[in-house]
Amino acid sequence: MDKGGRIDKQALGLAGLLATTGLLHFATPGPFDMIVPRQLPGSPRTWTYLSGAAELAVAAAVAVPRTRRLGGLAAAALFVAVFPANVKMAVDWRHASPARRAIAYGRLPLQLPLIAWARRVAR
Template identity: 60%
Template sequence: MPRSARSALALAGLMAAAGTAHFLAPKPFDALVPRVLPGRPRTWTRLSGAAELALAAGLAVPGTRRAAARATAVFLTAVLPANVQMAHDWRHRSPVARAAARARVPLQLPLILWAGHAARGAEGPRDRSPARG
């Protein structure tokens, strides 16, 4: 298996784990939902968990990997405000909790870049064109 495929599958595993966590333990995720979003936080928690599971499935399938990797990069960019909200909300917690919340913000960039790398290394419709002679 090519290295790029293994990397995409690892990212799929990470997204699947995150998505599953949204359903198994939703309360901490509810607290991360920015207050400016309309509706109940639990709805956003479920929607984001479902999105992560769908992205994981797309990353796992070679034929959908490129599109899913691009969508994953967009998704990870879109949830950055929730990580910023968490860092702000947890500013009065223990030093360990505060450090964990603050660490999430800069960690988004490597995750976004990882998704971009997975998109570039994935097989896509343009890769299936016949060879030119």
């Protein structure tokens, strides 16, 4: 709920999206491992789990009115931070089927509305 006692659907929607993707990092880590940029030190699985944990923590922060502003800002930063993984996916899938290319290329511009959504929630 917001300060006026109303449920903030924007915040709960963002928290739900982040929680779902965060849980997927643990339930099915393989696809996330494949898009971890090779330049990052350590194992891709470690980065998959770390990013999943970050998404879950940010989801919790967004869901709680008292921490929503910080959570929204953290969500925006998280969406920026995972952009290199989306670029890697687009590069890796550039010769894939048209459907897979559409998914990979579609994720790139999708980051902008996600960042805007997170910033709106932070206000």
